Amino acid sequence: MSTKTGPQRYPGASRANWYQDDFGGDAMEVNVVVLHTTEGRSLPGYGGGGSAPNLTAVPDLSAKKLRWYQHFDIESSSRALQNLRGGVETNTLNVCQVELVGTCDPKTHKKWQDAGQSHIYWPDAPDWALLGVARFLAWMHEEHGLPLTGPKAWPAYPTSYKNGGGQRMSGAKWSGFKGVCGHMHVPENDHGDPGAIDFARLLKHAKADLDLDDDNPSQTEPSKPSKPKVPTYPGRKYFREGASNKYVLQLGKQLVKRGFGDHYRVGPSQAWGEADRLNVRDFQKSRKELRGDADGYPGPLTWRLLFA
Incomplete structure (x- = not known):
């Protein structure tokens, strides 16, 4: 637990579903983001906030963008992880939690698809959706020093349920972890979300959003005049x-x-x-x-x- 640093609200996020006034939360300096999937098609009610994350990203499929809702400050503990008494800390261990509306379950995906119900299947998410999540991670890196790294193993659901893919961290590893992970990686929890999300592409997008010298044309097109470099963003x-x-x-x-x-x-x-x-x-x-x-x-x- 430490003094809060950096902006506590993600720019553009709605506070229409704000729960911190009712549930409080422990202040902490965040160095971990945990990604969840809601396994639903709309913004959850979270039991009135009793199981809410810090933020929820709701896909606007027609506009091809994510609409963000913030429920707790960035550096206040939220409530979407199981936290067993006497074990390691989960919700309160320097963690900012993000729920992605949609599913990681191939059976649910097929069911909704067959019924003509529009949704995002996060293991095969469109690029605009991954870009929306990546921009948040890039913002967290800039404003809160979040390392843009994470586990190598992101097994598909249902293999990821409990620890079927061998991906869940031990208590000691979790306590020392910094970066981006999924609900599937957190100890004391059995959920398998967000499944086989394309984590490598997600990080690539986040790093590209921070790379301010990426506007130069490819060397395969030498005939085109090079664009001036953008000076490096200092932070x-x-x-x-x-x-x-x-x-x-x-x-x-x-x-x-x-x-x-x-x-x-x-x-x-x-x-x-x-x-x-x-x-x-x-x-x-x-x-x-x-x-x-x-x-x-x-x-x-x-x-x-x-x-x-």
Whole structure:
């Protein structure tokens, strides 16, 4: 247990189903994300919040995007894992939990498919859905230092149930684990979700979201002029109130260059302040990719689009 660090709300997530006021939660500095699947097709009620995770990702199949609901702060313990008395800690061991609406069970998938009921089968999730989860993991890496690593074994359900695939961690391994895992990996639990989700592709997407020099054209197309490299995103920690550093000045100059310096009275300051936040917000509102996250603070995507 430790002092909370970093933003506690995922940008754009709804708090329409907020449970922390009713159930509290232990404060902790998160270094693990556990992925679940709901085995349902809509946002669960979680027994009024008694078994809720920190966040739920609900697929909007027509819009091809995930709609996020936040139930507990990022660094407050949630309630979706079994936690036996006298054993290792699960819910309260520096864990942020995410439920993915859909199924990992091939029988359930076939049943819903045969009935014409639209859903996501997470072991064969469309790329837009994996990208939505990957963006959250990238945000967790940037804002909370989550390692973008995890177990090698992600056996398919029902093999993953209990410990059929030999994937579940021992108490000692779990206590020392940092990174991304599934419900299937957590000790004292028998669930097998999220099954054979494409974890390698998920991490690849998350790392690509953080790779700010990936806009260069392929070497197989030398005839095309190369695009200028985007300067490396330094991280959210450099843009705190009153922070004075070269990145704040670099950002301010680029905002002015792109026509978003209206809130500066004379010129961009080297100390982060309200004028910087308002100018960043104006830029975010101008881009359809960022309108849902126009909070005035530069994240990796804001930085990339501003300097592209």
